[in-house]
Amino acid sequence: MAGAHLKPSIPWQRLQDHNRIANPYQLPPGSTLQIPLAWLDRQPARAKVVAVRGNATSRSAAGRDAPVTAGMSLGSGAVLKTSPDASLSLEFADGSRLLLLGDSELLLDRLTRFGRSGMADTRLRLQRGRIGNEVRRLRGPAANFIVDTPSASSAVRGT
Numbered sequence: 001m002a003g004a005h006l007k008p009s010i011p012w013q014r015l016q017d018h019n020r021i022a023n024p025y026q027l028p029p030g031s032t033l034q035i036p037l038a039w040l041d042r043q044p045a046r047a048k049v050v051a052v053r054g055n056a057t058s059r060s061a062a063g064r065d066a067p068v069t070a071g072m073s074l075g076s077g078a079v080l081k082t083s084p085d086a087s088l089s090l091e092f093a094d095g096s097r098l099l100l101l102g103d104s105e106l107l108l109d110r111l112t113r114f115g116r117s118g119m120a121d122t123r124l125r126l127q128r129g130r131i132g133n134e135v136r137r138l139r140g141p142a143a144n145f146i147v148d149t150p151s152a153s154s155a156v157r158g159t
Contacts, residue, residue, distance in 0.1 A: 001033070005115040010039045045093035045111040045120055046073045054086025054102070078108045082129070094120035095136040096145055104129020109148075119143045 002012035056068035061077025
């Protein structure tokens with residue numbers, strides 16, 4: 001349990017103490033454990049290009065340009081641009097999806113997942129253009145799906 005969810009610096013005994021478990025070998029099935037958010041292991045997440053129609057380009061955080069193709073994996077800092085007649089679909093770590101429409105520009109600002117908890121923090125910046133989203137039900141207090149634009153912000157936060 002600790003290896004799947006906690007930072008390597010947090011020993012399982014600390015989780016045992018936090019939950020007041022006298023004997024970890026006699027933990028009843030179905031027991032609920034409380035894990036402080038700060039103890040969860042955070043890893044960079046990736047967005048997957050599910051489909052692309054027309055011409056779209058990606059600029060990586062390192063500044064490399066590439067045509068967008070289905071199956072492509074993108075990390076934080078990538079900027080996507082679509083031509084006027086193009087569109088593309090992305091899938092994020094929590095299963096949420098985004099449709100980027102023509103003549104749009106989107107920055108994948110922050111893509112983070114928290115261990116194997118199913119929680120993801122997805123933060124995007126729509127520089128120009130239009131998008132459509134299908135956000136999966138978010139689990140946990142750190143789960144976010146946020147889209148910022150030059151004039152507004154849209155957010156789906158944990159349940």
